[in-house]
Amino acid sequence: MLDAMDKRILRTLAENSRLSFREIARRIKASxxxxxxRVRRMEEEGVxxxxxxxxxxxxxxxxxxxxxxxxISKGKLFEVEKKIAIHPNVETVHDITGDYDCxxxxxxxxRRSLDAFLKHxxxxxxxxxTHTTLILNTIAGKxxxxx
Numbered sequence: 246m247l248d249a250m251d252k253r254i255l256r257t258l259a260e261n262s263r264l265s266f267r268e269i270a271r272r273i274k275a276s277x278x279x280x281x282x283r284v285r286r287m288e289e290e291g292v293x294x295x296x297x298x299x300x301x302x303x304x305x306x307x308x309x310x311x312x313x314x315x316x317i318s319k320g321k322l323f324e325v326e327k328k329i330a331i332h333p334n335v336e337t338v339h340d341i342t343g344d345y346d347c348x349x350x351x352x353x354x355x356r357r358s359l360d361a362f363l364k365h366x367x368x369x370x371x372x373x374x375t376h377t378t379l380i381l382n383t384i385a386g387k388x389x390x391x392x
Contacts, residue, residue, distance in 0.1 A: 247292065250275060254283055255293075262296040307334075307352035310380030311359055313366075314345035321371035322346055329366055334358070345376065 247255070253273040257264065266284065270277040287293045302308055317325045322340065326347055330338045336350045353359040359377075366372055 309353045313349040314376040315347040316373040318371040
């Protein structure tokens with residue numbers, strides 16, 4: 246279970262994972278040794294799974310974002326999701342409730358590449374149908390560390 250200090254450390258890392266332990270400690274008013282030991286513990290426990298970058302997709306040439314709903318035949322959800330998740334344009338894949346079984350968030354450099362991706366996944370066995378919406382603007386995109 247995460248305590249208040251763990252959450253402050255995680256929020257700080259979510260803002261900038263390149264900060265030194267000393268800088269994180271200064272920002273959250275703790276000792277560097279405390280921050281180091283807590284980060285190492287959270288890594289070992291799998292709370293922190295990896296560190297990464299936050300891209301400006303438009304500047305990177307991937308300004309066409311899509312949310313794709315997928316209906317998958319019963320019993321094959323994880324098999325299909327794993328196949329979709331390895332595609333390099335896929336940002337996230339989620340199981341969902343409702344009329345569809347899976348939602349994909351993906352980024353593409355062009356409509357043509359989005360079209361090719363959709364046609365590709367529609368050839369997968371057990372994909373019954375898809376529904377695609379384009380992302381016009383992203384208002385919030387952050388790692389959430391609940392209070």
